[in-house]
Amino acid sequence: MVTKAQKEEQLRAKVLKVAQQLFQQYGLQKVTMDDVARAIGKGKSTLYYYYKSKEEIFDAVVEHEIKDMLAHLRTALAQADTASAKLETFVLTKLRIMRQKVALYNLLYEDITRHYVQEFSERIRQHYLQTEVLMIKEILQLGVDTAEFKGITDLNLDQVAFVLTSGISGIEQHTLLSEQFGPAEENVKLLSRILVQGLKR
Amino acid sequence: MVTKAQKEEQLRAKVLKVAQQLFQQYGLQKVTMDDVARAIGKGKSTLYYYYKSKEEIFDAVVEHEIKDMLAHLRTALAQADTASAKLETFVLTKLRIMRQKVALYNLLYEDITRHYVQEFSERIRQHYLQTEVLMIKEILQLGVDTAEFKGITDLNLDQVAFVLTSGISGIEQHTLLSEQFGPAEENVKLLSRILVQGLKR
DNA sequence: TTTCGACCAAAAAAGTTTTATGGTCTAAAA
DNA sequence: TTTTAGACCATAAAACTTTTTTGGTCGAAA
Known part of the structure; x- marks a missing residue:
């Protein structure tokens, strides 16, 4: 009953x-x-x-999509052992999920940023950014704790995490728009590799 | 006469x-x-x-601004000795010039990308991207030649240059929009530092 | 308590008219 | 011969008006 x-x-x-x-x-x-x-x-x-409103429904749908994406990210990250493997998994998984969502919602890549900025509420954007920065920070913390990332022990991990998050999304945006410099997957892996090397020192 | x-x-x-x-x-x-x-x-x-047309005048003005910006970049780069110093100079000088142009043209940061994508011709955008990637590539080549950047001798420098260019512009975009994770200058310097460490290995 | 048809006000869309603007032409001026 | 500009054209943009759509509310019925 x-x-x-x-x-x-x-x-x-x-x-x-x-x-x-x-x-x-x-x-x-x-x-x-x-x-x-x-x-x-x-x-x-x-x-x-x-x-309460149409906006409340819209926000709930968006939040569900984001939660779904973050769940996939966490699942993928859980299967990577080291901090550097996790960072690479993060960038590749995120790219894969973005492609899926773009196809699912029949969007153009050009429109992602426009939708994100103009239609998703500030609260959702903030929450998403904070969550992504936090996931990266956890990877960095693991790297510091396991002595894999020796190069950032003296730094503010929040800021490092934000910098990496921004750099990664810059790559995503540029290479999704134009793959004249090779496939997006290769580009994000290359960035991940260089960043990991930089974090290790 | x-x-x-x-x-x-x-x-x-x-x-x-x-x-x-x-x-x-x-x-x-x-x-x-x-x-x-x-x-x-x-x-x-x-x-x-x-x-020939209004567009020709518009393009000529834009090209002049870009040429001016690149000239400033080259002047600044010429005063840095090492590849890593040049990379840091590149990101800081570019940020400074962008702030100047934004103030000069009374733009909002949000509008930069929109103007760039919607109004600048594809030819100008391509030329600018190629030139920026080339400048970064020259820095990387110097790093490889002086054995400062040991970590990328086996890589395609065009692709590495593109990846760095995209990551840097991701940082610029994010931190110009919101400085909640510290001033833009600090963020781009931090990225530069991590990248340099990564390139050195 | 849940549901919904009728309704409201504002927004959006559609249509019409007026004005502005990129661009051309041809003749005059230098 | 070269340079210049007023008149003009076609289209776009802006302004205005009318119609339709849509988010949201109300009050009564189920």
Whole structure:
């Protein structure tokens, strides 16, 4: 027997699931609340019983995608032993997942940054940046703890993590846009290798 | 006595100079051919005697700015002795010049990428990228030649140069937008230091 | 408590009119 | 012969108006 609270939670989850599918099918900006309501067989105002606003639904979908991406990253990182292996795994896995999301949502690479900056809320962007910087920081901390990264023991790991995060995303952006200097995978691996060497000293 | 050809060249140069000043004063998109013509005291169709189109004038102004920026970079690099000193000088000087241009043209940092991608011609963007990659490659070549950079002797320097260029510009973009992880100068120096350590191995 | 049709206000889209602008032409001036 | 510019064209952009869409609310019914 399903409780009232469970039924409500099921409907809330269904709204997000359906919204996500519609976003993928029609694009992030084309989907209306009416679309979502029809797709789950309810009236539009019903959505406002379960969610405060369209933005709340949109943010929840985005957060779910990000959480999914971060989960994949953590799973992949868990299978790498050393800090340097983890850094390489990080850049490659992130690139792979980005390609998948781009294909799934039928986006152009050019549009990723525009969507990210203009439509994702500041809170989500901040949270994502903080989380990514934190993942890199954990890798760096492991490198310091295992004496693999001797070159940064005197540095602020938050700042180092941020610098690496930014550099990596610069590579992602440039090489996804144009692979005239070789495949994106090779480029991010090369950066990872140089960075690792730099961290080890 | 000034020859006809010299007079023509003077007028061509004056058109560019005035166009540049107007772009700085009113923004890259607001200036009309009529504006430029009035500012040099001629009729609009006169401009078309000296230039093929507005785009040709715009491109010439942009190319002049880029040439100016690259000249400053080269001057600064010439004063650094070692490859690692040159890399650090490169990232710091580039950052400084970008701040100057942003102030001069009254731009927002957010708009730099948008202008660069949407308004600068593909040819100019390609040329600029190639030139920047080449400058970095020369630094890397010097590092290899002086045995300062032992870690990349087996690599394709074009690709390494591109990877560094992209990573550096990722840092520039992120830290110019938000200095929550410390001043942009510190961040680019930190990246430079880590990269240099990585290149040395 | 949950649902929804009717409704509202504002935004977005579509359509129309007016103005601006890149560019050309041809004749006049130098 | 070279340089210049006013008039003009076609298109784009801007401004304005009308229509449609959409996020969100309300109150009543289930």
